[in-house]
Amino acid sequence: MARIFEVSAPIRQLCNWLIITGSVLICLMVVFARLPGTELLGIRPNWLLIWVVVWSVKRTVWQGAIAGLALGLIQDGMTALDSITFLVGPEMPDPNLMPIDEIFATYPSHILSLVIVGVLTAKIQKQRYIQEDFISIALIVFGMAVIAETVTAIQYSLEGIRDLTLVWEEHQRIALSSAILSSLWAPVVYYPLNRWWEYINNIEQNS
Numbered sequence: 001m002a003r004i005f006e007v008s009a010p011i012r013q014l015c016n017w018l019i020i021t022g023s024v025l026i027c028l029m030v031v032f033a034r035l036p037g038t039e040l041l042g043i044r045p046n047w048l049l050i051w052v053v054v055w056s057v058k059r060t061v062w063q064g065a066i067a068g069l070a071l072g073l074i075q076d077g078m079t080a081l082d083s084i085t086f087l088v089g090p091e092m093p094d095p096n097l098m099p100i101d102e103i104f105a106t107y108p109s110h111i112l113s114l115v116i117v118g119v120l121t122a123k124i125q126k127q128r129y130i131q132e133d134f135i136s137i138a139l140i141v142f143g144m145a146v147i148a149e150t151v152t153a154i155q156y157s158l159e160g161i162r163d164l165t166l167v168w169e170e171h172q173r174i175a176l177s178s179a180i181l182s183s184l185w186a187p188v189v190y191y192p193l194n195r196w197w198e199y200i201n202n203i204e205q206n207s
Contacts, residue, residue, distance in 0.1 A: 016200055023193055027051050028074065038185065043177035045185045048075055049148055052114050053141050054190045056121035058197070064118030072111030079110070108155035113148035120144065134187045142183035149175035 027047040030038075038044050048071045056064030121140060153171040157164055 012200060012203065016196075019193075019196055023189070024051060024071065024074075027189070028078070031075075031078070038181060040177045040181050041173060043174055043181065045181040046145055046148065046178050047182075047185075047189070048110070049114065049117055049145055050141055050182055050186050050189045052118050053121050053137065053144055053186070054193055056118045057124075057137065057140065059122055061119050061122040064122035065115050066118075068114035068116070068118030069111060072109065072114040075110040075114070108152045108159070110148075110152075112155070113151040116151060117144045117148055120147070134190070137190045138183040138186050141186040142179045145179035145182045146175045149178055 027050070031044075031047055034044075052064070052068050052071055055067045059067075121144060124140060149171060153167055153175075156167045
């Protein structure tokens, strides 16, 4: 199998794209899975953010931005709300006495946060003060998770649908829990993908 990769560039590229696509699909499948050790205060790891960081850490800003855009679109498609029903007037037990307005609203988009994560991670990679090991990747994921949740909280604030005090109180809990869990689980995604990409790069440099 190794000789096939070394000789045939098309097969190598095909396998590379299959692994990239497969890893994204796996992350998508575990987004809603309740795996042991993957939940803290009701929050689970941000697997798509982890993937964007792992992808972007050795790539250009544009490649990181495109990855964030693609996965953000996918995540929005999985979590977007078509509409939200808002109650107007005092709460009353009889729904017939309560005027109801239904407006169309979107859940805060993941596109912006993941694009920012991809761009910032690629920029960090260009600076030589962060090494590419498990600890560094975990630290990058921790910081990017906090940034991503902050972007989401800002979107909630700008929409004006929720109470600002509640938004930022919840932001502290969600951001910290997501950052801790995502950084702890980041090596699970980073190690196999990084080993594979290093293997492919070595073959291409020697060919």
